[in-house]
Structures are given as structure tokens and as C-alpha cells.
Amino acid sequence: MPVIQSVDRALRILTVLQGSRRLSLGEIAGRLGLAPSTVHGIIRTLLAHGMVAQERDSQRYRLGPATLRLGNVYLDTLELRSRVATWADELARRTGCAVRTGVLLLGDVVVVHHEPRPDGTRQMPEVGIVIPAHACALGKALLAFDPAGLVDVTGRGMTGETITDPVALDAQLDQVRRTGIATEAEEAVLGECGIAAPLADAGGEAAGAIGLVVPASEWPPAASAVDALRAAARAVSRELGAQAWPPPAPDRLRPPASA
Amino acid sequence: MPVIQSVDRALRILTVLQGSRRLSLGEIAGRLGLAPSTVHGIIRTLLAHGMVAQERDSQRYRLGPATLRLGNVYLDTLELRSRVATWADELARRTGCAVRTGVLLLGDVVVVHHEPRPDGTRQMPEVGIVIPAHACALGKALLAFDPAGLVDVTGRGMTGETITDPVALDAQLDQVRRTGIATEAEEAVLGECGIAAPLADAGGEAAGAIGLVVPASEWPPAASAVDALRAAARAVSRELGAQAWPPPAPDRLRPPASA
DNA sequence: ATCCGTGTTCGGCATAGTCGAACGTTATTC
């Protein structure tokens, strides 16, 4: 599957900038193995559209405001998000936990909805944050039903608890496929556990996942919380047009009669 | 200033998609005046990075989750945002109004921070929304001190009150430069008025603007609210390293002795 | 004042992108 070289490079520049906040032209060129003048031409174009911005003092480059505009429109167009909003609210009240909804982006999970814990404390909005898929419950729920295999298997862990063994992860995913429920205990951040369930769409695929954020001190969660989560996932999936929940296993795991 | 053609086209595709949510390949090609196969090649690249997504049923294209990730990182890197956060909170409490902070993106204002009205009602988060610069107080505060002239002057109005006359707008901007305060009365959305002030950075430019959203029924706002707004803008500007507030008029309006 | 370290511009070569036409598939019509 051929890609347009210059566009690919432009997107790589954005990705690099997204990882390291503010970089000089030379640094970007170095990380991508390109000539500075090549990068400059592309950045000039990104600059004209507001996708990157240049600090007037240090001359370094950052992401620009156009990225925010795009991200906001993405949220608006996401049917998943509007469908999940009402259910997440109720789920948070019932369980006393924060509720996250996420979608898969390559090997990561991007949070598209966040219902804060209903205890009135000020909490940072988490919409837009990215978590490695293999290290969170949302990610496991998504990977288990993803038609593409787990992208690059597991690179490296985030905490001591992170699962870095491909076969151990695969065993977990198999269980997720059977039960429809994925869990995670301090594998992404210490002190934080999670439990999640996939959200099926009309095509029978996992369009997203919804999950509870559970403090390690309250782990494992009550059975009633798990039931509420499962019910919410079922309800949202039905609204999305899915016929079954949990969704069927992806085709790659069903090689029965074709060879 | 030459731009890379294919990258420019890729960004145009994103912009079109951002305006019209979901489009077929042919529609995109039509709006850009390009061959469908050309657009397809670019979209395939955007697809590989998650910048666009394709619906599996209708085959149409939407923006993808990678846009959200970029937008979120942009917010994190924005010094303006973190500096404004504490002040906006106090300003909202003192005035009883919602507080918005925005930056300029070509001819529009992008909201980068939003402190809801402190009356406890559920309000939509407005971070990421885009408003034509000439139709809102934030935009006027920014345009008045923007080194580039008002991009394309005023195209067309949003409500009957929107200022569409370039000279009328320029007169307002001149007053903004003198007082440091910009206002808007139902020019963007009916029933909503605004008052805003620029935020100066170390370079003496308007890096952003902060403003109050005032219901039309409470317009004009009390003098104490205007004072509080001005004080907040001064404080944030000082934290950003600005020496003066309001910032000096842009160079394009100072052609004294050079020719 | 001089030297590095930047970001930026310019021009030639060849690669890499564009376009038109053909293909396969899916929805629509009679």
C-alpha cells in the first residue's frame, strides 16, 4: 500500500512534534533522517495552515491552533461519543467511578469521552489523552476484537505491572473475547486500575470501549459495578446498531475452511 | 513563499472534511478541483496515520482520532493556557460570567480555554470551537494588535448585527487599540454579547485574548466586571513577560519615517 | 570583532506525484 511520501513526512513531523512538544528545525530533521531544507519546506506549508507555530523568540516549532480545531470537529462527528454521553453519566453515578470511553489509534487508545468521578472534586478533563493499548483495560477490550492484529505487540512497560509478554497478553485477550470484560491493575499508572468493555457497532466490530477507572485501594470492584458496566456497553452497542454483544471474534481468529 | 503542493492538498482535504463532517471521495475531489485518484492517494496516507477514518458501511470519510491527539498536545504545550487558568477561575467567580480565552488562526478565533459560568448549570465545554474573528470580542481584541492585517476583511455576517463593513470594523479596532477593550453585541450568536481584552507576550504582540460571555439581557456589563477583566488581562500579560499593556500597535500602523 | 550555531533561500537532477482510463464492487432502476 503505497503512501504519498511528502504527506507521510508531514504527518511524521507532526507526530514528532507531538511527542516532544517544542523542537528546532535541526532536531526534527535529525529524528527523521532528512535534510533540514526538506523539513523546512514541509514545515512552511504546515505553518501556512496553522498546523504548527513558530515561537518568535527561540525560533523553535510547536503544534499550532489548527490541530485543536480539527480535534474538536472530530469529537463532534463521532456518533459513538454522543451515544455514550448519557450512559456514562449514569454509570458514573451508580459506581462512583470515573468513566472513560476510548477508540483505538494504531497501538494506542485515545480517550474521546470522560465522565469525572461524581464526588465533586476538581478533576482534569482527560479527553484527548493517549494510553498504550496493551497497558489499559480500554485497550485490551479493543485489541481483543480488532481485525488487525496487535500492531507491534508489546514494546516496553510503563510500570512494573505492565504486561510485556505477547503470549500472556494474548491469553488475556482470549478471555476478554469470551467474557466481554477486560481488566487492568496498575499496568499504566500506579494506584490506578481499570475495567472495560467493548462497544460494538452495526458491522459487528469494536468501534470503541467504555470503562471504569478504579483506585487501587478499591480493587477489585463490586460485582454490581461490573454488571452496570456490562449493561451500559450492551445498551450503547444496541444504539449503534449492533446485533450481538459481545461482538464476534475478528476474522483473523476464524480460519476454519478456506485454505 | 512556495508551499509543498501535496502537503498543501492534504491539509486542504482535512479542512474540507472539517467543514462538512463526512464526505465521499468524489465530493472531496470536486470541491478541490482535483482528480479522484489524486485525492485517493493522499487520503490513503492520512488514513494510515489515523488523521482520517473511513466508515465501513457508507465508505465516506471523516476526520480520525489522530486529530484529537494532536489537538490535546497543542493545548498542553500552550503556555498561555496554563497561565490563564487560575485567573479565569477567579474572573468567572467575580463576574458571574463564563470566561473564554482564544487565539487567532487565520481569520478565526479558536477557543483554547473555557471557564463555565459559576452557577452550577451543566454547560458544554467550548474548548476548540471556532468563531469568525470579526464577529466576536475575542477576535476584535486580537485583530487590533495583529501584525498581519485583517486577513480577508469581512466576508459575510452571522447575525443581522455582524459588522460587515471594513471601515466600520477598522474604526472599532482603533478604539480597541486605545482602550485595550473590545466588545461585541449579538454579532456572532443572538442573545450573547461579549467583552474581551488582549493578552500580550514578551514580544509585545497579542498572543491571545481573554473575554467574558455576557447574556444580552445583562448587557452592558457593570464597570466592575470590565475592571476585573482588564486586571486579569494585565496580570496574565505580565506573567507572559510583557512589558506593557495594552500592547503597542502593530508595525503596519506605524509608518512614520522609513520611506 | 570573529566564530560557530541557527533558520532560510536557491537551483539542478531525478524521483515521486499527478492524472486518465480501466477494474471490481455495491447500490439502484426498470
Place this chain on the structure above:
DNA sequence: GAATAACGTTCGACTATGCCGAACACGGAT
């Protein structure tokens, strides 16, 4: 139900386009 139309997708050839190396300007260092 068959034929048609519309759409996304693939392929190949032409040449316009973007890539790179070297030269230029600017700033802050020593």
C-alpha cells in the same frame, strides 16, 4: 432479477514536482 449507474480503487506513463547539497543571512556566543 438483470442491467445500469455510481462509487472507490488500482495501474501505468508523463512530467511536473519535491528533494537534496551548497550557499546565504542572522543571532548569540566566546
